[in-house]
Amino acid sequence: MKPLASDRPFQLLLAVVLAVAALLAVSMVTPLGISAYLANAIGQLAAFAVLALALDLIWGYLGILSLGHGLFFGIGGYIVAMHLLKHSSEVTGRVPDFMQFMGWSSYPFYWAGLGFFPYALLVAAVVTILISGVFGYVSFRSRVDGVYFAIITQALVYVAMLLMFRNDTGFGGNNGMTGFLVLFGWPIGGSGVVIAMAVVSVLLLAAVLLGCRLLLGSNFGVLMIATRDDEVRLRTLGYETLRLKLAVWCLSALIAALAGMLYVPQVGIINPRLLSPELSLEIAVWVAIGGRGHLIGAVIGAMLVNALKFWLSAAAPELWPFILSGLIVLVVLVFPNGLVDLAKLKLTRPMGIKRLASEPELR
Amino acid sequence: MAAALLIDDVTVEFGSFRAIDGLSLAIDYGEVRAVIGPNGAGKTTMLDVASGITRAKQGRVVFDDTIDITRSSESDIARAGVRRKFQKPSIFEGLDVRQHIAIGAQGGLRRILSPYALAQRVDDVLAEVGLADLALRPASELAHGQKQWLEIGMVLASQPKVLMLDEPVAGLTDEETERTVALVRKLRRPDRAIVVVEHDMDFVEQIADRVTVLHEGRTLFEGSMQDARADARVVDVYLGR
Ligand SMILES: Nc1ncnc2c1ncn2[C@@H]1O[C@H](COP(=O)(O)OP(=O)(O)OP(=O)(O)O)[C@@H](O)[C@H]1O
Numbered sequence A: 001m002k003p004l005a006s007d008r009p010f011q012l013l014l015a016v017v018l019a020v021a022a023l024l025a026v027s028m029v030t031p032l033g034i035s036a037y038l039a040n041a042i043g044q045l046a047a048f049a050v051l052a053l054a055l056d057l058i059w060g061y062l063g064i065l066s067l068g069h070g071l072f073f074g075i076g077g078y079i080v081a082m083h084l085l086k087h088s089s090e091v092t093g094r095v096p097d098f099m100q101f102m103g104w105s106s107y108p109f110y111w112a113g114l115g116f117f118p119y120a121l122l123v124a125a126v127v128t129i130l131i132s133g134v135f136g137y138v139s140f141r142s143r144v145d146g147v148y149f150a151i152i153t154q155a156l157v158y159v160a161m162l163l164m165f166r167n168d169t170g171f172g173g174n175n176g177m178t179g180f181l182v183l184f185g186w187p188i189g190g191s192g193v194v195i196a197m198a199v200v201s202v203l204l205l206a207a208v209l210l211g212c213r214l215l216l217g218s219n220f221g222v223l224m225i226a227t228r229d230d231e232v233r234l235r236t237l238g239y240e241t242l243r244l245k246l247a248v249w250c251l252s253a254l255i256a257a258l259a260g261m262l263y264v265p266q267v268g269i270i271n272p273r274l275l276s277p278e279l280s281l282e283i284a285v286w287v288a289i290g291g292r293g294h295l296i297g298a299v300i301g302a303m304l305v306n307a308l309k310f311w312l313s314a315a316a317p318e319l320w321p322f323i324l325s326g327l328i329v330l331v332v333l334v335f336p337n338g339l340v341d342l343a344k345l346k347l348t349r350p351m352g353i354k355r356l357a358s359e360p361e362l363r
Numbered sequence B: 001m002a003a004a005l006l007i008d009d010v011t012v013e014f015g016s017f018r019a020i021d022g023l024s025l026a027i028d029y030g031e032v033r034a035v036i037g038p039n040g041a042g043k044t045t046m047l048d049v050a051s052g053i054t055r056a057k058q059g060r061v062v063f064d065d066t067i068d069i070t071r072s073s074e075s076d077i078a079r080a081g082v083r084r085k086f087q088k089p090s091i092f093e094g095l096d097v098r099q100h101i102a103i104g105a106q107g108g109l110r111r112i113l114s115p116y117a118l119a120q121r122v123d124d125v126l127a128e129v130g131l132a133d134l135a136l137r138p139a140s141e142l143a144h145g146q147k148q149w150l151e152i153g154m155v156l157a158s159q160p161k162v163l164m165l166d167e168p169v170a171g172l173t174d175e176e177t178e179r180t181v182a183l184v185r186k187l188r189r190p191d192r193a194i195v196v197v198e199h200d201m202d203f204v205e206q207i208a209d210r211v212t213v214l215h216e217g218r219t220l221f222e223g224s225m226q227d228a229r230a231d232a233r234v235v236d237v238y239l240g241r
């Protein structure tokens, strides 16, 4: 991996992300023509980009494909939703609608304390690490990888979805949770709050992007790439790859949970469909389209695909599955490294083929 | 003399097929041992057992007379000082030459070398395997022979006590083979055992102190290369073909 100081495409993307955050922030005090609606859309896109980075970290740089990252996204989402509801109850003095339907007049014990945000944050982290840790340990320990691992992760998210569809678990059942009223004491629908959430999302996207880049540029990142390229070779050089994979897997899960915590307050609802296998599959599609194994590819892929989806879901929702499939086919057949291929083509053509050869593809 | 690596009555089965059949072999410190034999004789499988990749159904593998590594993990075995080069050059496509040697020298997640000592060691090894000029080259751009040397460098960077090389000159030109002969000769030390699996008999003749001929998972012959050439059974199953 190129040193950060000479990695122009990365610097450019990071600068753009930070500029967007700055623009959004300024628009909170002086109108710049950025509506709350647009800010909200940008904020959601940023959350998806964070989710894509989580997947790229393990798929692109460790060679482990997860088709169940929606699970960790969901954990973050559900816990932040619980926090928002608990917090809203403190204002209204009532338990949320879904509990009233169940005939419950008070919260189940496991909701205790979630109104306090730092505690909710801690719970989200602990639950994510626990679930990803146990699952990762068992899988990596028994050397499950490749397609088998991907299928098991997909099954895992599916099981979680079925569990969440049940109404008696105290997580909102099939209707999910909605009706969030306040965020840190502020009315959640106010345009200032909406834009502020977007700013925070975009800033955290920048932070995660930079954090991943620094990790990959470190010695640890070198070992990640070595694990991806030939794990047996690395093991027989004395490296306990189980630990390394487990650490990155849990980190990736945490980033996905963070994405969920950013996403749910901005859409204002969470339900079990967030845990549907389709969403988890789609994350891999975003990364593949952007270019796996290039952090910027994950961000661009997630942004482009979801922007297209936002726009189409208003204009022609029935076309979406066809367009998504078309994109996948295009990427597989024409740009096996994703859109990053396209950029390379343009950037390098004027300088000739030689240049292309001297900068080999990461993989 | 102390045995660096003892393979004691080892049997390996794949399903109902016996790839190694009650094989015993002792390799001493200070020697270069060649293990030869026809395709499918079980040479690579033997190295796989010694490096923890394949489990023996029966028997033990002992390192340094006292350390039983039969059930140890690949990484524990490597850290104990038993390392090998694979038959198919195994390198990391996404990393450069220097990074490979550094990974080999550090030899485990826990850092044992200071940054200065590491840099020193990497420079030494790069010079030893003749890749100093290519230190910053991505490994994916190396020629086949250079990949073989890179992998040898990666393995020897941790200064292993037992060094196992599976077909180090396969696919190399005569000149590259000569360089590998010189390299292996330089690597021999009184406190190190070297096991070389090869089909190139001229190469074996130049580096090996003793040869072991494997056939169908068993030892057919053990002794000097000269005597092996004269042995009727060895000629019959392998050298005469
Ligand atoms: N994982 C495996 N599963 C099933 N059979 C195997 C496996 N590994 C090796 N074998 C079989 O065991 C036998 C010994 O293989 P091995 O690779 O040890 O031979 P070799 O002596 O290294 O041969 P070569 O000179 O061709 O490299 C072969 O018949 C091979 O097909």
Ligand SMILES: [Mg+2]
Pocket: B043, B044, B045, B087, B166
């Ligand atoms: Mg072999």
